[in-house]
Amino acid sequence: MFKSKTKYTWEGWDSSGREDWVFNVKHPCELIGVHAKLIDNQLREGEKIEYCIYAPRISSTSTPFGFKSEESSCGVCMTDNRFIVTKNRHIKDIAPSLTSIDFKDIVYFNIGSALLLSWVSIAYVQDGKLQQMPILFGSNGRHHFEKALRAYKKYCLGLNTEEFNFDTFSASGFIHKISDNIHRSHLKTLISQNERCILTFSCQYLWHKVTENRSLFRKSRESYVASKATVLFTSKALLIARDGLGTSVGNCANALNIPLDKVSSLFFLEEKENDNAIHKLRINFIKEKDPLDISLMSLDEKAEIFLNNIQSLLGDTKQKEEQR
Incomplete structure (x- = not known):
């Protein structure tokens, strides 16, 4: 079994981004590939981790509802005040991306599925403009994203x-x-x-x-x-x-x-x-x-x-x- 010599569980593992499963971990350090370091280095002191997900890339780049995303593996970390999303296209000379979405900037979200394809898209405001963060993944991992979204909703205010x-x-x-x-x-x-x-x-x-x-x-x-x-x-x-x-x-x-x-x-x-x-x-x-x-x-x-x-x-x- 592979064993890392650092705090990053999978450091040294050559990830193609085509792993067979979507899974959740307790800390970003346990994510696969570049996602572990990118998210771990982004965390602030005292920030509470609620849920972390790794989603390998899939061949689909669009959904029947118009959400589109490049083929990429994704790391998602939900804390007590934001979502941190990393994407790696696994293409030479194209650097992985990281997006931080504060809860206060979220407007709404979508989640859906079509047979083996599932997706989440978070709509949020950045620099005064509405942005979408679409994540496409295999349907066998939909329950992980549903759990993360339920965890986010506990921070939403409700009616009395x-x-x-x-x-x-x-x-x-x-x-x-x-x-x-x-x-x-x-x-x-x-x-x-x-x-x-x-x-x-x-x-x-x-x-x-x-x-x-x-x-x-x-x-x-x-x-x-x-x-x-x-x-x-x-x-x-x-x-x-x-x-x-x-x-x-x-x-x-x-x-x-x-x-x-x-x-x-x-x-x-x-x-x-x-x-x-x-x-x-x-x-x-x-x-x-x-x-x-x-x-x-x-x-x-x-x-x-x-x-x-x-x-x-x-x-x-x-x-x-x-x-x-």
């Missing part, structure tokens, strides 16, 4: 549910209300300890418009490309799980997690288009100047009433986040 007149539920007592098995699987693994579930509903997620060209004497007609989605509102986040399009339906899903303490305002509008009710969520963030627009269809009455009143719930978390 006792102030509002509605029932809340533990994840174990609520998750069965999500009817779609794949969406349920993706969402339940993102609910952190002490996070309370408030409402869930099924709907259609609208991707984009398409124009149907008709004959000379008939007007063109616009319609939407949509996929099945599930919305989950908790004491800490707005989560939306949605299917992929085309042949990926049933095999591909992505979950968006928007921490409520990152949201400054949320507007809910209803528009009529071609006899269809289009429900639009416009989410404004405390740090990011550009809003996130989400369009949904097929909402039930209970969901509409809740979303119309959602803005009144956000004041408490917004005030706490701005005071940080």
